[in-house]
Amino acid sequence: MQQDYTYAVARIRFRETRLLNDGDLLSLLSAKDTPSAIRLLRDKGWGDNNDVKDAEALLSLEEKKLWDFIGEIVTEQEVFDFLRVPSDFHNLKVAIKCVTRDEKPDGMLLYNAVCDPMELFDAVSNREYQRLPEYMQDCTREAMTALLQTSDGQLCDMIIDKACMEHVVTLGKQSDNEIIRLYCELFAASGDIKIAVRSAKTKKSHDFILRAMAECDSLDIEKLSAAAALDFDAIIAYLNLTDYKGAVEAIRTSMSAFEKWCDDYLTEVMRSQKWEPFGVGPIVAYILARENEMKAVRLILSAKVNNLSEETVKERLRSMYV
Amino acid sequence: MSAFFQNSGLFFALLGAAFATLMAGIGSAIGVGKAGVAASGVLAEEPSLFGKVLIFQLLPATQGIYGLLVGILILSNVGLIGGAKEITVLQGLLYFAASLPIAFCGLYSAIYQSKCAVAGIGTVAKKPDQFGKAILMPAMVETYAILALLISMLAIIGIAGM
Structure with missing residues (x-):
């Protein structure tokens, strides 16, 4: 039975009022330093009850909040696989490179993925490719062989990136x-x-x-x-x-x-x-809008740390959904 | 068999009453349910909008009431409420025909009104100050349920006077 998104869309409608608009980004850009910018974001509902002062921690928290919220309002998460699958392929690259270099993947794995990252790492390190999703098995074998034979990390990335793009295209065609x-x-x-x-x-x-x-x-x-x-x-x-x-x-x-x-x-x-x-359109649009918002905030906050001019940042700022 | 048809006037009239109540009631149940789901979504985010979204949710409920009204009117005219009456096959079939406008229009207008109400709930979630305008859109759909009710009622009254 096809999922009814009426409840989810109604919740999204209210959340859209809290999205940052172009004016909010300009205010953020005019903030004198990173702590002031973070304060502005907290006024807009970013963060949680804990006083997060680190920009990257705040962005990670927002990413987690976004996907927790989506998990709460939509029961069939498979519909968003096209957004999460690139994280799986990123984790696959990390796993293959770590396995061939006998390293641990600490801190490099992305957790907002379809497959459990540690499960994926374990499957790759034990060469049990049948434990991976079918769309990942061939490219994993090919990338692992290429990396072991040539030590060419770029070739390994290329094989995995292509498989990722092909799978996303397939998901798009199925939708x-x-x-x-x-x-x-x-x-x-x-x-x-x-x-x-x-x-x-x-x-x-x-x-x-x-x-x-x-x-x-x-x-x-x-x-x-x-x-x-x-x-x-x-x-x-x-x-x-x-x-x-x-x-x-x-x-x-x-x-x-x-x-x-x-x-x-x-x-x-x-x-x-x-x-x-x-x-599902409004939900997808909201997720992409929030991702876009986080990209813009990351850009502004890193510009504050690196003392980049306002003009340079403005040229790179995306237009906002609201 | 022909004796059955000769005495089946009451059956057709009762079928009409059931049809009007059932179809319009189903429409309203679907409509109120759908609008209720959207209303709950908004309330999960902003409980202060309860009064506004409740009105949107109740809009598709009226068709069920119209169906009930037509059903009661038919039951009353054929004597199932307030004393027995002799109903011919023709009269029974006419009562059945009279129930059709509110039965079908009630079903479909409630479903479409709920879609409009869901959209209105979305508007109010974003812009609560636009409640007055947003409520007008689903209310427009009500017009056609009222027109159907009018025809059903006029027909029933007309049949009673025959």
Whole structure:
């Protein structure tokens, strides 16, 4: 039976009023130092009853609060696998590298994942790949073999990243929600574009680039990889013919500008969910909005620590959902 | 068999009363339930909005009352409440036909009104000061339940005078 999200959406509707808006971010940016910025965030409901003073601890707490809240309002968590699966693949990279170097994964594992991180680490360290989810087994074998034979960490990462993108695309195709489909498509397409740009800069071969890219509907990876094997301008020329024409300026500027373009694009598409009373869309939009908010706060707080100018930060700030 | 049909006027009239009460009641139960779920969601976050969300939840309840009203009217006219009457097959079928507007319109308008009420509850959760405007939207759906009730009642009164 399909889950009814009416209760969850009603709770989300109220929580949306507490999201940070563009004005709140500017106030945060104008705070004289990190403690003042944290005080402002606490006034907005961030943190808990304990007086958290460390920015990273506050952000981790907010991430945990977000997923605890989602766990409370939605019983079938599988619908959000497309958001949590990248953490599993990150944990897989950590596990493979730690196992081959005979190290402990302390502090490197992400806990907001579909699989239990320690269970995953244990399966990899005992080479019991059948204990891993089916979509992870082949890439784990391939990445482990590649790392043991070549000691090339980049190749290992590439194999796992590709498997991650492919699985996210599959999850997107399985979903009947437009926002989830778009997010998954954009996840893979932006990954492919980043691979193309980086490969063009490091002069990688066509075969290597094609091997790293994941199939998606909005890009022809044959053409994109061929363009990346030529030069950066060929990538831009190809992208001008695709749905990502609007991102070309951002790609020319930098990869972080492109990431900002992706986040802003997604935020813009999600805005309609603010008034959608049914379905999983508003919940997904809220999660992405909160993730976006945390990215913005992390950027501002690290800018305070590193004494970056307000202008530099403003250029990188994402537009907010509310 | 023909004797059964000749004496089945009361049966058809009772079927009409049951149909009106049942269909409109089902619609209201679904509607109030759906709006109640959304109202509970908002209350979990902001208990002070109880009075406002309760009104939204109650909006789809009226169709069930309209169905009940039509049901009672039919029962009263055919003598099942307040004394026996002779009801012909034609009269029985007419009472059944008279129950159809509120039965179907009650069912569907309550379900659609609840969707509108859920959206209104979302609006009030975000902007409590917009309660007055938000309540108007689901109230519009009520118009069609009232129109159906009117036709059902006029038909029943008309049949009684035949």
